[in-house]
Amino acid sequence: MAAAASNAPATREAPWPVGLMSEKIAAWVDRLGQVWVEGEITQWQLRGGHVYGKLRDLSQDATVSFTVWRSVAQRLTSEFAQGDRVIALVKPNFWVKGGSLTVQVFELSHVGIGELLERLERLRRQLQSEGLFAPERKRPLPFLPNLIGLVTGRDSDAEKDVIRNATLRWPGVRFALHYAAVQGERAAAEVAAGIEALDRDPEVDIIVVARGGGDFQNLLPFSDERVLRAAAAATTPLVSAIGHEADRPLLDEVADLRASTPTDAAKRIVPDVGEELAGLDQARARMSARLGQLLSHEADRIAQLRGRPVLAAPERIVDERAEELVRWIARGTELADRAVEDRTRGLAEARARLSALSPRATLERGYAIAQLADEAGGAGPVLRDPVDAPEGTAIRLSLAGGRLAVTSAAAADG
Structure with a gap:
């Protein structure tokens, strides 16, 4: 009767007991068998040789409890702690009495460094293709920031190094502190939130993300895509000061300036007074x-x-020019008088030549000019032959002293 009831579907009139439903869930989960999973250890507690902890998904908000029994824990060859990324062979178990799901761990190992590096390289190529590493995106740092935003761990050495060295270089420097976890599961989210919060503050002129040294896995939050996206979206210049000289998380590539250490960041962001x-x-x-x-x-x-003479004795140049002006005036007067004399002499010579050639001069020597009288009684054509003036012809004679009117007589022989 019980077997028949367990196979019958649950209805309002015939509901399943809670125990039956829990047993069915346990049976279904048990059929899943063993599976390989990857995640981050967020809790690791050792009690009575057994390990109880929690495993968190790397990319979304999903967590599951796990148990490592003493027999398996004794076979583990590595040390594990909170924040480690691991790969585990697990078998899900549903605890009917408590109504909870847990997984039993059969094998556990750290995620290989090579695999992590490969993931980081894929992320690097993706962000580089989007231009987040481009040099032209880098913004210059202000010469003397009014307020420095600092994202770091509370009471950390990085915080002390940045503040102490910056204050030594410029005593009046001011800081806006935003504390965040710098390793573990909360680190990436809190660092990204710190960058965004300081970027929204209009008084913050520069943001410094600082952390002391650590191993490769402890620095992984500073290569997390959430942190990188927040740094790329910030409008305030950002300095990455993570770890030591050899450490190179991806935040160094996105930041406007990479400082090798927190101390180096302090030297780079403020001038030395x-x-x-x-x-x-x-x-x-x-x-x-x-x-x-x-x-x-x-x-x-x-x-x-x-x-110079012109300034030492300015009247000298006036005197020199005055003497020169007098000479030129005298020379001009001389040339003008000479020109007048030459023109007067030439005029007299021309007048003499003109007088010599004038008909009046001929008349003054006793000659006369005979002209036939015209109809009005005036002088007409010049008479050159007696034949042209028969007897009784009116003739006009031009003498040196004036004109005479005469009449021609008969022509005499010879």
Whole structure:
């Protein structure tokens, strides 16, 4: 009767007992058998030789409890702790009495470094193809930040190194601190949240993400995609100061500046007040020397100008030009008089030649010009032959003293 009841479907009229449902769940889970899973240990407690802990998914919010019995724990060849990434051979078990699901671990090993490196390389190539590592994305750091945002572990050596060295270099520097876990399951989310919170603060001029040294796995949160995306999206310049010189998480590639250590970050983000004061003194000395040279040079030039004759005795040039002007005036007068004399002499010669050629001069020597009278009684054509003036013809004679009107007589022989 009980077997028949266990196979009958549950209905409102004939519901299953809780125990029956739990047994069916346990049977279904048991059929899953052993499976290989990967995750991060978030809890590891040793009690009575047995290990009780929790295993968390690497990419989403999913956690399962696990148990490592003493017989299996004694065979483990490595040390395990919270924060380790592992691969485990497990068999799910549903505890009917408590109604809880747990997994029994049969084999447990750390995720190989080679596999982690391969994952990081895939993420590196993806982000590089998106341009998150491009040099042109890098923003210059401010010369003297007004407020420095610091994402680091509470009371950590990294915090002390950054604050102490920055304050030694510039005593007036100010910090806005955001504490976050720097390893383990909470690290990536808290570091990303710290970057976003400081980036929203308008007074923060630069963000520094700092952590002391650690092994490869402890630094993995600073290669987490959530942290890298938050750093790439920040509009405030960001400095990555993770680990030691040899450590190189992917955050170094996304950040605007990579500092090899937290101490190096302090030296890179603020200037040294002593060096700046020394630089100001040197600049002031150079400016003073240069200004002195310039003034000395200009004083020498003024002295040279004042020593020139034109400035030493300015009336001299006036006197010299006055004498020269008098000479030119005398020369001009002489040339003008000579030109007038030459033109007067030429005019007299021309007048003499003109007088010699004039018909009036011929008349003054006793000659006359005979012209036939025209109809009005005036002078007409010049008479050249007696034949043209028969007897009784009116003739006009032009003499040196005037004109005469005569009449022609009969022509005489010879």
